[in-house]
Amino acid sequence: MDFDPILLARLQFAFTVTFHIIFPSFTIGLSAYIATLGALWVRTGKDHYHQLMRFWTRIFAVSFAMGVVSGLVLSYQFGTNWSRFSLTVGNVVGPLIGYEVLTAFFLEATFLGVLLFGFNRVPPWLYVLSGAIVALGTAMSAFWILSANSWMQTPAGYTMKDGIAYPTDWIAVIFNPSFPYRFTHMLNAAYLTTGFVVLAVGARFLLAGRHIEEGRTMLRMAIGLTAVLAPLQLILGDMHGLNTLKYQPIKVAAMEAHWDGSQPGDFEIFAWPDEKTETNRYALSIPNASSLILTHKLHGLFPGLKSVPPSERPPVPLVFFAFRVMVGLGLFMIASALFGAFLWWRGTLFETRWYLAAMSQCWWVGFIAVMAGWVTTESGRQPWIVEHVLRTADANSPVIGESILVTLVLFVLAYGVVFSFGIYYINRLINGGPESPAEIRGPLVGSPIAAARGGGGPIH
Amino acid sequence: MEWYLPVIWAGLIGTAVAMYVILDGFDLGVGILFPFAANERQRDQMMASVAPFWDGNETWLILGGGGLFVAFPRAYAVIMPALYLPVIVMLLALVFRGVAFEFRTVSRSKGWLNFAFSAGSALAAFAQGVILGGLIQGVKVTNGAYAGGALDWATPFALLAGFAMIAGYGLLGATWLTLKTEGAVAERARDQARVLLISVLVFMAAVSLWTPFAEPRIAARWFSVPNIYFLWPVPVVTALTALALWNWIGQRREALPFLAAIALFLLGYLGLVISNFPYLVPPSLTVWDTAAAPASQIFMLLGTLVLLPLILGYVAFVYWLFRGKVREGESYH
Numbered sequence: 001m002d003f004d005p006i007l008l009a010r011l012q013f014a015f016t017v018t019f020h021i022i023f024p025s026f027t028i029g030l031s032a033y034i035a036t037l038g039a040l041w042v043r044t045g046k047d048h049y050h051q052l053m054r055f056w057t058r059i060f061a062v063s064f065a066m067g068v069v070s071g072l073v074l075s076y077q078f079g080t081n082w083s084r085f086s087l088t089v090g091n092v093v094g095p096l097i098g099y100e101v102l103t104a105f106f107l108e109a110t111f112l113g114v115l116l117f118g119f120n121r122v123p124p125w126l127y128v129l130s131g132a133i134v135a136l137g138t139a140m141s142a143f144w145i146l147s148a149n150s151w152m153q154t155p156a157g158y159t160m161k162d163g164i165a166y167p168t169d170w171i172a173v174i175f176n177p178s179f180p181y182r183f184t185h186m187l188n189a190a191y192l193t194t195g196f197v198v199l200a201v202g203a204r205f206l207l208a209g210r211h212i213e214e215g216r217t218m219l220r221m222a223i224g225l226t227a228v229l230a231p232l233q234l235i236l237g238d239m240h241g242l243n244t245l246k247y248q249p250i251k252v253a254a255m256e257a258h259w260d261g262s263q264p265g266d267f268e269i270f271a272w273p274d275e276k277t278e279t280n281r282y283a284l285s286i287p288n289a290s291s292l293i294l295t296h297k298l299h300g301l302f303p304g305l306k307s308v309p310p311s312e313r314p315p316v317p318l319v320f321f322a323f324r325v326m327v328g329l330g331l332f333m334i335a336s337a338l339f340g341a342f343l344w345w346r347g348t349l350f351e352t353r354w355y356l357a358a359m360s361q362c363w364w365v366g367f368i369a370v371m372a373g374w375v376t377t378e379s380g381r382q383p384w385i386v387e388h389v390l391r392t393a394d395a396n397s398p399v400i401g402e403s404i405l406v407t408l409v410l411f412v413l414a415y416g417v418v419f420s421f422g423i424y425y426i427n428r429l430i431n432g433g434p435e436s437p438a439e440i441r442g443p444l445v446g447s448p449i450a451a452a453r454g455g456g457g458p459i460h
Numbered sequence: 461m462e463w464y465l466p467v468i469w470a471g472l473i474g475t476a477v478a479m480y481v482i483l484d485g486f487d488l489g490v491g492i493l494f495p496f497a498a499n500e501r502q503r504d505q506m507m508a509s510v511a512p513f514w515d516g517n518e519t520w521l522i523l524g525g526g527g528l529f530v531a532f533p534r535a536y537a538v539i540m541p542a543l544y545l546p547v548i549v550m551l552l553a554l555v556f557r558g559v560a561f562e563f564r565t566v567s568r569s570k571g572w573l574n575f576a577f578s579a580g581s582a583l584a585a586f587a588q589g590v591i592l593g594g595l596i597q598g599v600k601v602t603n604g605a606y607a608g609g610a611l612d613w614a615t616p617f618a619l620l621a622g623f624a625m626i627a628g629y630g631l632l633g634a635t636w637l638t639l640k641t642e643g644a645v646a647e648r649a650r651d652q653a654r655v656l657l658i659s660v661l662v663f664m665a666a667v668s669l670w671t672p673f674a675e676p677r678i679a680a681r682w683f684s685v686p687n688i689y690f691l692w693p694v695p696v697v698t699a700l701t702a703l704a705l706w707n708w709i710g711q712r713r714e715a716l717p718f719l720a721a722i723a724l725f726l727l728g729y730l731g732l733v734i735s736n737f738p739y740l741v742p743p744s745l746t747v748w749d750t751a752a753a754p755a756s757q758i759f760m761l762l763g764t765l766v767l768l769p770l771i772l773g774y775v776a777f778v779y780w781l782f783r784g785k786v787r788e789g790e791s792y793h
Contacts, residue, residue: 058565058566061562061565062559062562062563062566064562065515065558065559065561065562065563066559068515068518068558069554069555069558069559070555071522072518072521072522072551072554072555073551073552073555075522075525075526075529076525076540076547076548076551078529078536078540079525079528079529079536079537079539079540079541079547080540080541080544080547080548083536083537083538083540083541083605083606084537084605086529086533086536086537086540087533087534087537087604090529090530090533090534090536090537090752090756091533091752091753091755091756092756094526094529094530094531094533094752094756094760095530095756095759095760095763097526097529097530098526098527098529098530098760098763098764099760099763100526101519101522101523101526101527102523102763102764102767102768102771103763103767105519105522105523106516106519106523106771106774106775107774109515109516109518109519110515110516110771110774110775110778111774111778112515113511113512113513113515113516113778113782114512114778114781116511116512117511117512117782118512118781118782121781121782122781166753166755166756167753167755167756167759168755170759397537397540397541397544397606398541398605398606398607399541399544399610400609400610402610403544403545403610406545407544407545407548410548410552411548411552414552414555414556415555418555418556418559421559421563422559422563425562425563425566425567428566429566
């Protein structure tokens with residue numbers, strides 16, 4: 001039997017990177033939320049902020065651990081699965097990853113230790129500051145990795161010599177054309193994702209009639225945040241789309257399933273893009289809406305898929321449907337956040353049980369939207385791994401298909417087990433709820449080492 | 461071409477790998493010694509002694525791998541495919557033992573997580589030894605790309621190196637426990653440290669004999685004139701360090717055995733560097749063959765010179781913050 005090493009390498013990487021992105025999408029936002037709660041606690045002295053901070057920090061610790069170990073895997077897969085990619089663009093992409101390690105990973109890992117175990121060993125301001133440093137670290141990490149990814153989409157500031165990319169202008173490399181849009185879009189997505197998780201947990205507590213005070217605080221904070229960020233995401237997404245149209249028009253054509261560039265584009269609410277006949281079947285569309293969105297003119301033209309040969313096109317149905325999932329969930333988030341804000345304004349937010357019941361089930365919307373967005377942009381770049389620089393088919397490692405298949409199976413099994421347990425434990429932590437003020441004595445998940453011996457000297 | 465840039469980078473990555481081996485070495489070692497604990501309270505105590513540090517320790521592994529990608533992409537692109545299976549096995553083992561730390565604080569039944577932690581630690585150590593052994597015994601390269609098979613690394617020497625790494629990390633873990641814990645855990649760790657010290661010395665002797673016989677270039681490096689006049693202190697200092705370690709354990713010293721175990725590791729590491737420099741991928745690719753573009757190495761070097769001292773500063777702060785011993789019963793929850 002013959003195994004296609006490229007397909008297997010792609011499947012394996014798609015699996016590990018999709019699994020990984022779940023955790024940053026959550027921890028980037030959650031760390032910022034924890035830091036905010038800490039700041040509110042220090043400023044107001046109100047205990048329930050501190051209780052919430054500790055409650056979410058424990059959930060953060062479990063999620064962050066899964067993010068760290070699955071991210072470690074990726075940093076090695078650039079070599080194990082994509083050695084020719086590393087060879088060709090390592091001069092340019094390598095330092096971006098290097099800076100991520102130096103500016104973000106050490107910061108997060110080290111100060112998470114202080115946040116988790118240091119409650120009795122450091123003064124409150126340093127304890128809260130550690131939370132803020134962890135949040136800063138996660139955002140810095142996003143900065144560098146999105147810079148690297150954006151460079152693969154819209155490479156700039158380099159020159160090719162003997163088939164190898166050499167940097168010529170680091171500012172142009174880091175701030176490549178799609179980076180500002182992708183970075184803000186993803187960062188906002190991470191905050192939104194967390195907002196909907198917090199919303200769901202707050203709603204769950206209110207419905208169950210326990211931890212009322214904390215539940216209300218969570219609900220207010222989550223709705224206040226998402227009512228601003230969800231509409232903002234639409235604007236950021238639109239700007240990102242226009243940037244993609246400028247630099248990667250074929251990706252946009254696939255997102256819209258727009259075949260013929262000589263005609264204005266309709267917006268397909270639903271369709272089955274048929275790659276063989278180069279048409280859309282079963283299409284339900286809004287005439288000229290795509291042209292209006294992308295060119296801001298009713299009869300504006302933008303390139304169609306037929307402008308390049310089929311070998312140069314991404315897998316159209318995948319990009320098309322992933323984009324629709326993302327946009328659909330985005331619109332749902334806007335509607336539910338704004339409706340929640342409306343209820344809050346009416347003063348009936350905490351009593352509208354059907355709304356709370358619906359929101360308590362919607363913790364997952366952000367995660368799926370983020371994944372769908374990444375599938376759109378990564379599949380939409382195909383057949384290139386680095387747009388117009390290196391093809392995916394030329395980027396893999398000299399490793400036989402059997403090795404990749406065996407490890408792919410191992411990854412699926414291992415991540416399946418780890419993820420199931422992770423979700424189970426996070427769910428248990430949520431059900432446990434915040435501790436009562438009387439329970440808050442020792443460090444968070446740690447030993448009462450300092451409390452018992454005063455070794456580090458509690459200073460507060 | 462700046463000939464010294466790759467040398468500086470080799471030094472920096474060598475430092476990152478040494479930091480990793482020592483720091484994650486002791487917390488992997490604690491995992492390796494986990495099954496020998498008498499009860500759950502002792503296991504809690506052992507885990508508490510490393511819990512605030514493990515995540516930061518593991519970050520040095522990302523720096524080592526990432527640094528190789530940054531500074532020597534041609535070596536990275538050969539080593540990772542060549543050692544594909546052991547690298548992936550190491551990563552999976554680290555996944556299990558890493559999540560075990562956090563899951564264990566939440567879980568009520570700890571049996572499976574104890575197993576995940578100790579087996580993951582031992583397997584990660586073993587895989588790292590295999591990777592090191594696989595690299596030292598040489599990697600087949602044609603036109604700058606890996607040209608061997610999927611299982612070329614699987615030799616008796618690589619397996620020996622794998623077991624050596626388990627013993628070595630176990631020694632670091634045992635001496636860490638004598639430093640950071642009290643009571644029965646510390647007592648047992650002292651006994652374990654002596655057994656592990658003897659096995660580490662046997663493994664070091666085996667590697668020191670095996671490599672010069674198997675690789676003429678290594679024999680020439682050590683035993684040719686005038687090299688031998690400069691290099692004879694390395695084995696002598698190693699022997700003295702081992703002797704001191706043995707005695708310090710017997711004298712129930714606390715910090716000295718751990719420091720001596722670190723010194724022993726660094727001496728072994730120095731021996732490997734002497735055997736193999738300037739090869740990054742023995743026996744064909746040197747640090748100069750595999751270096752990234754000077755512009756990339758300089759860009760990264762500037763940041764490293766500013767950020768690395770900062771990192772070392774706050775890492776040291778956290779070790780200082782969590783100084784002192786962990787008693788039995790001082791545990792999660």
